[in-house]
Amino acid sequence: MGRLSCPFVTVFTTIVFITSVEDKPRTEASRDCANPEPSFEQSVIKEMVGVGSDRTKGEKNVSIGNVVVATIFEEFETRLSRLERRLRAIEQPVWQMSSGEEDWEICAEGPCRCQPEIKLVSCWRQDLLDLPAAQLVPRDVLKLDLAGNRLTTLHRDTFLDMTRLNHLDLSDNSIEHLPLNLFFSLHAVARIRLSKNLLGELHRSQFFNTRNLRILDASSNKLRNLPESLFLSTTLLVLLDLSCNRISSFLPGIFHGLTMLEELLLGKNRLSVLPVDLFKDLTSLKYLGLEENRLRELPDELFRTQTSLRELNFRSNQLSEISARLLAPLEQLNSLEMSNNKIARINPTAFQGLVALKELQLGHNRLRNLTPGLFSMSASLERLVLYANGIENLLRGTFQGLSNLTSLFLHSNHLRIMHPDLFQDTPNLRKLQLESNYLSSLPPRILDAVESIEQLRLARNPWHCDCAASYLATWLQRMYLTRVNDTNSSENLGIWEFGAGAVCRGPGTLGGRLLLRLTFHELCEGQWASMKGLVPRLPIDLISGRNVASTDNPFSRNESVSTPNLSRSTIPSQR
Ligand SMILES: *[C@@H]1O[C@H](CO)[C@@H](O)[C@H](O)[C@H]1NC(C)=O
Ligand SMILES: *[C@@H]1O[C@H](CO)[C@@H](O)[C@H](O)[C@H]1NC(C)=O
Ligand SMILES: *[C@@H]1O[C@H](CO)[C@@H](O)[C@H](O)[C@H]1NC(C)=O
Ligand SMILES: *[C@@H]1O[C@H](CO)[C@@H](O)[C@H](O)[C@H]1NC(C)=O
Ligand SMILES: *[C@@H]1O[C@H](CO)[C@@H](O)[C@H](O)[C@H]1NC(C)=O
Ligand SMILES: *[C@@H]1O[C@H](CO)[C@@H](O)[C@H](O)[C@H]1NC(C)=O
Numbered sequence: 001m002g003r004l005s006c007p008f009v010t011v012f013t014t015i016v017f018i019t020s021v022e023d024k025p026r027t028e029a030s031r032d033c034a035n036p037e038p039s040f041e042q043s044v045i046k047e048m049v050g051v052g053s054d055r056t057k058g059e060k061n062v063s064i065g066n067v068v069v070a071t072i073f074e075e076f077e078t079r080l081s082r083l084e085r086r087l088r089a090i091e092q093p094v095w096q097m098s099s100g101e102e103d104w105e106i107c108a109e110g111p112c113r114c115q116p117e118i119k120l121v122s123c124w125r126q127d128l129l130d131l132p133a134a135q136l137v138p139r140d141v142l143k144l145d146l147a148g149n150r151l152t153t154l155h156r157d158t159f160l161d162m163t164r165l166n167h168l169d170l171s172d173n174s175i176e177h178l179p180l181n182l183f184f185s186l187h188a189v190a191r192i193r194l195s196k197n198l199l200g201e202l203h204r205s206q207f208f209n210t211r212n213l214r215i216l217d218a219s220s221n222k223l224r225n226l227p228e229s230l231f232l233s234t235t236l237l238v239l240l241d242l243s244c245n246r247i248s249s250f251l252p253g254i255f256h257g258l259t260m261l262e263e264l265l266l267g268k269n270r271l272s273v274l275p276v277d278l279f280k281d282l283t284s285l286k287y288l289g290l291e292e293n294r295l296r297e298l299p300d301e302l303f304r305t306q307t308s309l310r311e312l313n314f315r316s317n318q319l320s321e322i323s324a325r326l327l328a329p330l331e332q333l334n335s336l337e338m339s340n341n342k343i344a345r346i347n348p349t350a351f352q353g354l355v356a357l358k359e360l361q362l363g364h365n366r367l368r369n370l371t372p373g374l375f376s377m378s379a380s381l382e383r384l385v386l387y388a389n390g391i392e393n394l395l396r397g398t399f400q401g402l403s404n405l406t407s408l409f410l411h412s413n414h415l416r417i418m419h420p421d422l423f424q425d426t427p428n429l430r431k432l433q434l435e436s437n438y439l440s441s442l443p444p445r446i447l448d449a450v451e452s453i454e455q456l457r458l459a460r461n462p463w464h465c466d467c468a469a470s471y472l473a474t475w476l477q478r479m480y481l482t483r484v485n486d487t488n489s490s491e492n493l494g495i496w497e498f499g500a501g502a503v504c505r506g507p508g509t510l511g512g513r514l515l516l517r518l519t520f521h522e523l524c525e526g527q528w529a530s531m532k533g534l535v536p537r538l539p540i541d542l543i544s545g546r547n548v549a550s551t552d553n554p555f556s557r558n559e560s561v562s563t564p565n566l567s568r569s570t571i572p573s574q575r
Helices: 005-018 040-048 055-060 064-091 103-107 467-485 490-497 520-524 528-532
Strands: 096-098 113-115 120-122 136-138 143-145 167-169 191-193 215-217 239-241 263-265 287-289 311-313 335-337 359-361 383-385 407-409 431-433 455-457 504-506
Touching: 103 136, 467 490, 467 520
Parallel strands: 096 136, 120 143, 143 167, 167 191, 191 215, 215 239, 239 263, 263 287, 287 311, 311 335, 335 359, 359 383, 383 407, 407 431, 431 455
Antiparallel strands: 113 120
């Protein structure tokens, strides 16, 4: 979960909601897709072809024959209902429009609420099936709210002559069809919300006259294909939300001319490829959401003009590789979210252009190794998320250049080996998560470089509690004692109380014990006999109990070896 990414998005979405037509409870529709109930026709068809009512289950478990039948039916249904919807739109009632000062008084008599002081007409949640014909709408209305009703379509004259209208909210209805001329009078409209409806298509001239449009929210509909000229005249668009639809591809020119666009939300669609020129004109883009699509690969030059981009979200796609050039132009990028893909290869120079990066999420991919220096240009990186990959080995220099790194998440990998100098590159590390790996020991002194560490997680590793573990044991004990002594750190105590979760796998009777609780004597007694046959992990001199002060000796300082004689009252007993 992007702790950094969410607030950024929220800023923009909040603007939409707070300044939306009036104060009323809103759900964050644009972030979490609404799950519109399947329409009646759909349910019928699904039943006819034997698809369960559970949509996702049904789509996965349907035989080829049924798919063909379903497609034919769907096509048939689409044509028929398109015709039907147009007819229905023509039959729709229209409310009365008027002009004149006293209009706002009359307006207040209608079923909807009128607020003359802000020129608002609100029919929000009136359970309307049709436009209320009795409602009088003053011609100088600025804000019009029809959200939260049961409208299925609108007559094309519904907004006729509302040339000053600024906000229009049609969200959360059951609108299937928008007549072509519906918005033709809305020269001044800056915000249109169409989210949470049942729109399957938009006409190519739908927004032809809404040249002042800044925010368009068409999320959570059933849009499949968008005509290439849809946004031709809406060149002032700042935010465009098309998330939670069924879009599988874009025509290359669809976003041409949108040089003011700052936020583009395309998440939760069915995109599998993107044309190389798709974002060419979007030079002001700050946020781009492409999460939960089906993207397998991306053209190298896709982001060549996105030098203003701050946040990029590719979570939950099918990407398998990050090329050298794809991300190179993104010099202002703060947050890159690529978790839950199939990334197995990252070009060694793939991140070299990301000089402003603060958060990088690569969790749940297929990485097995990380090239040393991979992140070396991202000196401002603070959070690096690499959990649930297949990383086995962290070489020296893997985190080179990351002097501002505070959080490193490496849990659920296959880590066995970490270079002793690994964390010398990350002196500001505060959180380190290493649980669920294959670590049986840590190199001596590896943690000496991270003095300000606050959280360390070591659980679910096969810790081998022999003499080689005495560095870690001593280190944990020191952390624990410091925290116990510090009267104000009780909130931090929990992390260290159980030795950061380091439980011994073995040897022998030490299995199951907390590493934190073992003394040097317990760890080293009788161990060296068995270790002598192997390459010793500690100098033999030390193992045999003699003090040596060589520079290579991790315990060259006398005091570090003699574990404090911990009384039972200071070290918690193991559960
Ligand atoms: C499809 O559904 C049937 C019964 O509902 C089940 O036995 C079968 O395993 C499913 N097949 C797949 C591929 O999920
Ligand atoms: C590292 O962090 C410090 C303090 O937060 C900040 O002043 C500095 O600019 C950061 N360095 C980089 C390269 O971002
Ligand atoms: C803990 O506090 C005691 C006295 O209160 C002090 O003698 C000892 O040095 C402290 N230990 C650490 C590790 O700070
Ligand atoms: C401990 O916390 C209290 C208030 O919570 C504060 O007044 C006091 O200065 C703190 N002491 C130390 C040693 O940080
Ligand atoms: C280790 O301790 C002995 C005596 O306890 C002392 O003579 C020696 O100088 C110490 N070595 C170091 C490196 O502190
Ligand atoms: C350590 O504690 C044991 C009993 O818990 C005691 O017999 C021994 O003398 C202590 N050693 C030191 C160095 O304090």
